[in-house]
Amino acid sequence: MTTYYFVIVGHNDNPIFEKEFTTLNKEMRKEDHRHLSQFIAHAALDLVDEHKWKTASMQLKSIDRFNQWFVSAFITASQIRFIIVHDNKNDEGIKSFFNEMYDTYIKHSMNAFYKINTPIKSTMFEKKAEIFGRKYLLT
């Protein structure tokens, strides 16, 4: 069983896209867990912001451990933060996932009708995230 909680955080520390990838079926998934990983992702913003000045790389790798949870982060050039809270190590997969999502995000942000920092409500975006999640995270 693996669970990934992926969130894109905007400049005002607000979540603009959230998605969960899990191998668990719906009955097994506990509502509580989802909130916990969300809480962890939120709290990890403190660390992301600390780490991002220390490295020139966009990939921040595992920046935090919270009990069994890992937090991996990615910072785009425009300082949009991608955060994944996960419960098993998968550095390579997460790296590829982040890169693909970065690509997707850039394309989405070029849409003249999308305003930066507002929640992303695009079925295309959602679908892509779903595909990349299945490809890189759940395999």
Place this chain on the structure above:
Amino acid sequence: MQIKPIISYSGSCPLFRSLEAQILNAIPLDTCEWRRTFHRPTKHVRLDAQTQQFDIKALEKYKQGEWSILEHPILYIFVTECNFDSYKATIREEIHAWLKLLTSYGVSDWMILLVETLDMRKTKNILPRTTVLDKIRLDFCSKNDDRCISVLSPAKFEQKSTESFRCLLQRIRFLMLTSYNRNIAQYQELIRSKREKRNHDGWDFRQYFFMQEDLALVYEKLELPTEALIQYDELDAMFSQFITHTGFSDKQKWLTYFQMPLRSFHGICLSRADKFEVRNKIREEGGISILEFRNYLFERQAHLLYQCNDIPEIAKRLLNFLFSTLREVEFIKLDCQEGALWCWEFVCALEVLQMCELAMDPRNEVTCFQHCAPIWNLAKDKLYALGKLCGLLPGCKPTSEQLHIVVQLSSAIGDVPADQQQQFLNATPQLRERSPNRKPKKSAAEQLKEALGSNEAFKKLYLELAELAISTYKHVSQLRFARLAGLDLGNFYCALNEPHKAVGFFTDLLRELKAENWHSLSSQTLLELANCYRKMGDSLAYTKICSSISCCAELEILVRTFYFDEFLKSLKTLKTTLSAQPSMENANYCVLEDHFRILDIEVLNKKPIIQDDFVMLQLKVESLYPREILAESIKLCYEIQTEPAQASLQDVPLSKTTLLAKSSLSYINASLQLSYKQDNTLASASVACETPKKSQPVRRTNSTKRKLLPSVQADFTNFVQAENVILQPGPNTIELKAKATRVGRWQFEQICIIMSSLEFLSEQLPYTPSFEICTKPATAVLDFKTLVAGIIQPITLKVAGGSFIFPPDAKITLKCSKNLRIRSALDKKNPEFDDDATFGTLLQVPLLEFKSFEERNIPLQVLTDMPGRKGTKHHEHYISLCCPWSRTELQIPIEFKPAMEASCRLHTCGTQKFLQVIMKGLDANLFLQDAKVKCDVPGVRLIDMNPPSPEPINIYKPLTVTYLYEIQVEPLKTEQELPIVKVHFVIKYAHEAQPKVWRNFGCAFDLVDYTTLFKVQAQLEPNELCRVRSVCNMNLKITKVQENPYNDLMYEVLNDQNLWAVCGRSAGVVSMQDVDSHSISLDVMPLSTGFLPMPSIRLSKYTAGGKNKNDAHSKVYPFPPGQVYNSTKSVQIHVIASVNVEQ
């Protein structure tokens, strides 16, 4: 366990033993410079040493590559005390053999020590050619003579030996370090080769471990803790790699050694007295578990880090250590008791924290705390998990099974002897001084045991840890983590049934989450808060939270409607409770934005709004409630807009940069900067943005100061309002209104929606439209069309109240100019309508019950006398208005047109005179009657020649009515006596609208020159037969009728040049002096056929010029019409066509 470099000695062993103590004691007394290979930095090292007699077995091992750098002698010394003879006899051979042996094993770290006992006093006179030392050097140390040293035996030469002894020590130290250079390199090579064989059969990690650890120990001994640490880190990485990657194959049989079942779960202990206790255990067959091994490794690393004075690093490494060890345990698939690993984690965490607390350096306090904070949090979580397992959570009582678990765990935790801890602390001088009163802290294991012992102790420790975690997170400004830990603590307090303590933590978290728009999390927190408030019985807060929850779009609709019902329910009960507690009224504010979304604010009035008018406003608001809700009142307050201070511009000194205006809309604090030259002209304009804080231009945002309660309530003295509005879920459009009371420019500030006793106040309006209220002056205007004099004319007084407030007895006074009279309009049916006495020159119009903004038309009637003057000139009048709102009189000009006009003409018939009065109808339809002329002059009689008419004569435009009178002047009365005869014409008229009211119209005429002085007669000859183009004779006869002073007359024939042609002179001057008549004959010729008028004759007074100097030219004056009578005027001559024409 002794870790001291070994010095091997051979040769004269008893002699060496006599020196041994002295040498070993002296070696650590001084440092020696260590020049390291590969350009590593040189270092001053204090050495320690132990001695060992030369042993060939060790060398055997060395050669086979199974040696340890710890056990291998670092320096081989050959000691001898000999004279020339003995050297030559035996010692030389011995040394030779010894050196050969060493070389055969590849050892080159040797030294020959010659102890001299020679008495110099005895051999004072004999200078030996060569000494033994020279000999030895010559024999063995041709290349490196520093390996041969002599020393005076301290036993014999106590004083003299000191110098030589110091040289010896120096040499020993130097040679030891040189030896280390070589040996370490060699040993590293050995380790490398060993490591490469790690996948070979029979390779044992433990062997390798000791081997590399020996190197680490040597480094540590040589005061190189960082390099020692590298060795341990390598071992650490290698070990975890083995566990996680290689898995379990037959090759790694040694792995089974670490698969020992876990029986005890001792945590790390950073204050061990015997550091190598565990090391020895590892050596023993089947003695150690993976947990103990890992503990040992970490303890060693921590120790070395401590040596490096890098305390934060210990804390930083702890979490990694814990998690990777747990993973390894998982990989090895070791079964262990539930909770045991939590105990282990907890103890480890606390141990490190205690260490950090004691040894923290104020300089790296923050970095240390940065790593400590998550450790505190971890300890807290683990304790909680243990508490859950053992039934220690609030509200639980441990069952017997759980008690059993506690006993098992407690025994597995193990003890730490108390004296060890003290020892460790004493050994480290840089630890912080503790106050003597403070009790030494209990060890981590003890604390855990105590906490597991009772619910109370558990609670105490948990609360302590949680508080520490939160405060540490806060200290390193990781506020989000602090909030997250606060969430746990809040939940714990809830479980403790102390919800009032939990509220603070939840509220903090909620504030953070709301500010950052993590909606789903904030709605979860709201649910927690609702729970708290319900337990606390704080109905006001509960109501507010219920309201917030019901507006959370993230939650399921069932939850939302449940809380919506709760909200309505408790809102009802709130009414009574609030009135009982007036002091709580400040808390009944809610943030509007959580419940409603303001979509638009629009002022409906046309701009500007007049004072006392209504301000109409359309508010579009989206209700987030799941169902419709009644708002008792919706208010939107507005405040007067202050103009940006422009005046300051003038005060500013010249040629200095001035900050003009700040844009409140911009995200960054940009401002316009204008700099002026000395002459006040603009030099440059720029936009400036100040960095918020110079010391820290970029700082992460970790806390936004958003308030959950709107603390500022705007000034609600002016507001627009709507009452009892039902707000449907989704967008609503509401109209608000208020009376515009004060003049000025206003801006909307805050919305307040009142439901029962709750007030929802907005934080910030998305739109702040402004509007203007101004006053409208009251006006009074007279409205009229063309006015006709002489008859009653309607006129309207229009009063517009504007924003003026009228007193109840307000009135307008109208004052008329002369001959103008005014009255309030009367109806025709009114009997007084025809009464002209109702008109007056002054009129007061009462404005009864006159309200502001009322507009009233007051009908008035004016009447002015018909002036007797001639002509159609307009008559100008004025009406002055005296209004209650103004002190000055308002003068309004009014013009009247005459209703009719009268003129008169004088007609002559011989000597008879007639007066014709012509009445010309103008703008009104009038009836005329009773025309009369009066003349008061005696001797003048006017005879009415008009036919009497019983009916009044109707006159209107463009009708004229003529009256004719004959004037008879008594013959005696000559014109000289009466040069002017005044005739007064009076007539009565009535307007068709008022046929019964007869008003008088009078007109005075002055008659002058009414006497006929001359008569002119013209006759044409032949009279009957006058042909075209045939010359006729015209006889002109001028007769003096009356004696008069005009003697010279001039006549002119004024003919139409198309009709007549005058042959010869057409004009001439005749003198009437002394003659009564004059006849003149003229030749005229008709130019046309038909009845031609007789050429008219004009007679003028003539004054000949040239009689005096002033009057050089002759002058002609015409006679007035009454003085000359042309008797043949308008006679016509029949002219027939000439004969020639026919031909």
